[in-house]
Amino acid sequence: IVSREVQPDNTVVHVRGLAIGGAAVQIIAGPCAVETAPQMQQAARLVREGGARLLRAGAFKPRTSPYRFQGLGVAGLDYLQEAAQQQGLPVVSELMDIRLLDTFLEYDIDVIEIGARNMQNTNLLKEVGRINKPVILKRGLSATVSEWLMASEYIAIGGNHNIIFCERGVRSFDPAARNTLDVTAIPLLKRETHLPVIVDPSHAGGKAWLVPALSCAALAAGADGLMLEVHPDPAQAWCDGDQALDGAAFGSLMAQLRPLAQVL
Ligand code: PEP
Ligand code: MN
DSSP, X not given: OXXXXXXXXXXXXXXXXXXXXXXXXXXXXXXXXXXXXXXXXXXXXXXHHHTOXXXXXXXXXXXXXXXXXXXXXXXXXXXXXXXXXXXXXXXXXEOOOGGGHHHHHHTTOSEXXXXXXXXXXXXXXXXXXXXXXXXXXXXXXXXXXXXXXXXXXXXXXXXXXXXXXXXXXXXXXXXXXXXXXXXXXHHHHHHHBSSOEEEOHHHHHOSGGGHHHHXXXXXXXXXXXXXXXBOSOGGGOSSOGGGOBOHHHHHHHHHHHTXXXXXX
């Protein structure tokens, strides 16, 4: 279903009037996790002021250690939607458990993120295939491009073709960065599939200072958008603070990106 052989023209995924996969590059930004109502409100304001058109934040976090902050849960969805509505932004949030799909629909989460750790959770993929909300399908930690494409078929087969691929770096031999951004995957996917491809340079690099270079590389390679971690006070972040841009760094990255692409 997702192959260009089946559909030669690009699919444009629409999120409340925004087009992902069209002429304009779309920027999704926000904190790794929802922490408190004020943190979420400040983050949402920075995101809108910086010029991003979609707000991201996780209420359910797939942490490596079960002893670390796991996300606020349903209360986090409340804070996220409250902040998003104040700024008039659609929201992206990660769904980890089929049992929470109805809750995500009740909260009207605009875009459902399937995280790297769930890329091959085939039951979860089939369930999000039955609804009509756009889905961001992140690349698995060590998934090949063909495994990733097949994972997207699990969603598409249920009738939901509003799928956006998100390259977020892969495991490599080198611990110098958190992951290795696979820039090559962008043109590979654009050739293989008609669906949009975005890049998450934050989880790829793992360091805020790496994010601008990786963002430029992603757009130069043809990405349809970026998903960036932005936090009002990265040093105090409950999760992924090292890779979060503060308001000033986010603002200057957006200024750097504008000449490179039609960033709305
Ligand atoms: C995230 O987007 O916050 C996240 C957990 O990313 P990934 O699934 O790519 O690790
Ligand atoms: Mn994160």
